[in-house]
Amino acid sequence: MAERKYFGTDGVRGKVGTFPITPDFALKLGWAAGKVLATQGSKKVLIGKDTRISGYMLESALEAGLTAAGLSAVFVGPMPTPAVAYLTRTFRAEAGVVISASHNPYDDNGIKFFSAQGTKLPDEVEEAIEAMLDQPMDCVASAELGKASRINDASGRYIEFCKGTFPTELSLDGYKIVLDCANGATYHIAPSVMRELGAEVIEIGTEPDGLNINEKCGATDIKALQAKVLETKADVGLAYDGDGDRIMMVDHLGNKVDGDQILYIIAREALRSGNLKGGVVGTLMSNMSLEIALKQLGVPFLRANVGDRYVLEKMQENNWKFGGENSGHIIISDKNTTGDGIIASLAVLTAMVQHKLSLNELVTAVPLFPQVLINVRFAGGENPLESDKVKSVASDVEKRLAGKGRILLRKSGTEPLIRVMVECQDGELAQQCAEEIANAVKNN
Template identity: 75%
Template sequence: MSNRKYFGTDGIRGKVGEAPITPDFVLKLGWAAGKVLARQGSRKVLIGKDTRISGYMLESALEAGLAAAGLSAAFTGPMPTPAIAYLTRTFRAEAGIVISASHNPFDDNGIKFFSAEGTKLPDEVEEAIELEMEKPITCVESAELGRASRIVDAAGRYIEFCKGTFPSELSLNGLKIVVDCANGATYHIAPNVLRELGANVIAIGVQPDGMNINKDCGATDLRLLQHRVLEEKADLGLAYDGDGDRIMMVDHLGHKVDGDQILYIIAREGLRQGQLRGGVVGTLMSNMGLELALKQLGIPFTRAKVGDRYVLEKMQEKGWRLGAENSGHVILLDKTTTGDGIVASLQVLTAIVRNHMTLHDLCSGMKMLPQILVNVRFAGEHDPLESESVKAVTAEAEKTLAGRGRVLLRKSGTEPLIRVMVEGEDEAQVSALAHKIADAVKAV
């Protein structure tokens, strides 16, 4: 991983107008990717985006680069990231490209690639693209240039796909659901999926203006949704992030239900239906309460590094079908190839309808331990995680918790942050320990 110049854990991401998210870089990236993909024979690439204003600029730059390399681009317009993974497969395209910075603010953007199978590009393909980036752009013969087209029914196709993951004998009739689309890519998808399955839907965060994506709404900020669920006396609330690969929920009492609890509900329902096949993958950040609850059910559980690509790798290694991050990335390999917020929410709704239980009651089998996360900004060469003073404070905290909790320090894969996480049975103690470690990190 470390020898790459541009590709991070989740594609290429940054502030719009600053390298690498500039029109000239993205043009070159489109060309480099086109050169590499052309070797594999196909000539078609799908391009989707979220609702950021910079999406227009970047999709045309990508398309120009691809065309110069002889590849044709098919635009879907604003679509959830998992929809591009799905459509790339159904259209037999060589690759799918998503222009999105997921849950980040509107002035960030990013580029992420899917293979023909709807999975993340293999490392060697990303490395081959980086190699091409070093060469000057050339143009294929005029007769070989790529064309551009639009897929007009992309949304309708994906809506049908999502509905197909919900049992045909059940319906959402009688359920009142508030859905928050974060003014992002699910705005014209999720409310329709839920309505067509029979739910009474109140949709918020469905007026994207190019700049309000993820702003005080969606999976990263549940306050608006919590307020509306209580105000409307709804059965539950669903919140997606800007590109639709994350889901967070709110129960009828306004309590947050995160990725760990969603994973627990889906795993337990899979066990009941005899469809679980193996165990469940979480991450280093998954709450210890999830581990204990799954243990009680006799469901094997293992942790991967943080990042949906690592969860997926671990799932494939074990041959398991279910994994998630507590941030709401839920991967259901029986249903699709990548984290999909809408598909994951439909599996929880299936459990609600099938068991005639509220979301609140479905969560009650799992007790979340207090978990405090402190983010410390850092810039510079020195790695605070290697510092003796930080190691000493961390060891001391672990001793205090005495096996009834966890301490985790890690660098963020997407921002210049050190994340300090402490978890245990006593919230006040956990908070004090987390801030003590964070202070030690800051001192470095």
């Protein structure tokens, strides 16, 4: 694979107003993508965004670039990332574009693409777009210019799609749910989905102003959600991130239920209904308790590198349907082609309703092990993880943990840091072991 100049693992991302998140680059990116994609069929590209103020500027610039290359831009407005993946497929578009920086603050933004199938663009297409970005920009003849239009019922279509994943014979009638939409892309979708399925809904984080996305709310900060669940005596709290591809949950006692626990509940339910077909993919950071709990069910478990892209790759390699990260990015591939916070939360709510159990009761099988993470800075040069002394200490610790815990040592890809992670049922032992390894790295 060629070295990327602009595309990271999740499209192009950065600080607004700083290259590459500038209107002139978005214009050129729209044009370059249009040139590459115009060789295919329908000549229309869907554009969705989250609620950040910079979305207006970037969607206008992308529209100009696409139409100059001869493709039509179809706007769906503020829409969760998984909704754009779904709508791209259902409208038979050439590609989908999402303008979002996910769980980041409002002054960041990003541009990522979906293929016509609602999956990440193939590497060769991204590479062709990068190559086109280095060419001088031109414009097709006036008669061949693209047009711009808007899908007015896009949110309604996605609401119905989400509801369709919840069993028709069940209802959320009698459930009180607190929803935190992070002042992001799910603000006008998730409350309707839950209400139309019968729930009583209490909303927070549903008043976006362009600047308050992910601010002290949403999947990355659930304190307000925990407080509201306890205050209103709700059955459950659901928190999405800015672009709606992540979910964190809170039980009726105010306890956090993270992506590992959510993945376990969904996988166990699939196993019970005969819908699992294979195993579950987590990441290097997935809690060991998830691995042990799945093993007790006889469910195979594999770890991918951190990042939803790698989780999906491993799922596809094994032809498995379920994967996710502890951050709440859950992929159920027979329902959508990417992580989908609303659909993952509906899968958990299905289990609650079906078995008449609280969320707290559903997670008892997977109590998270304490994780201790220590970052150790080292002078440039040799990687301390290659040293015999560090290897020896790490080996001793592994023997001591013997199946009751695990260690993960990795070198940061961006700065001279060694990340030491120890996870164990016994928090004190985890702390002690992490410090021993960190000291060996420091004194190497």
